[in-house]
Amino acid sequence: MNTCSWPWRRLDAQHLRERQIQGQRRRSRMSAHSGESARETGDFRCSRCHQQTHVTRGDKIPKCPHCSNDEFDTRYHEPENRS
Structure with missing residues (x-):
């Protein structure tokens, strides 16, 4: 060897x-945009400033409250994923 x-x-x-x-x-x-209904509850991370915004399943996704961006690239802390 x-x-x-x-x-x-x-x-x-x-x-x-x-x-x-x-x-x-x-x-x-994943990618989500403001105005869409959230498919799952979680913290959505803004694709521009990376701040997280909590959205509940079925609610409309708002623009990022920090930079007014309308695209989110990742969702964290989904109850069923425990991430």
Whole structure:
């Protein structure tokens, strides 16, 4: 067994795990716009200033109260996801 190769295998496994986590984050991202009804309850992150705005399922999504942007790119703290 070549002792020089084992750190590389560990790094490869670590790299693979990081890529899996990145993929999960990408899949969890969504896009929502002001005026739409929120499909789920959560904290919507503004795509411009990154401030979070809490919106309840079924309510209209407001413009960002911090910068008046109308697009949100991520939703956090969904009750069923516990994120």
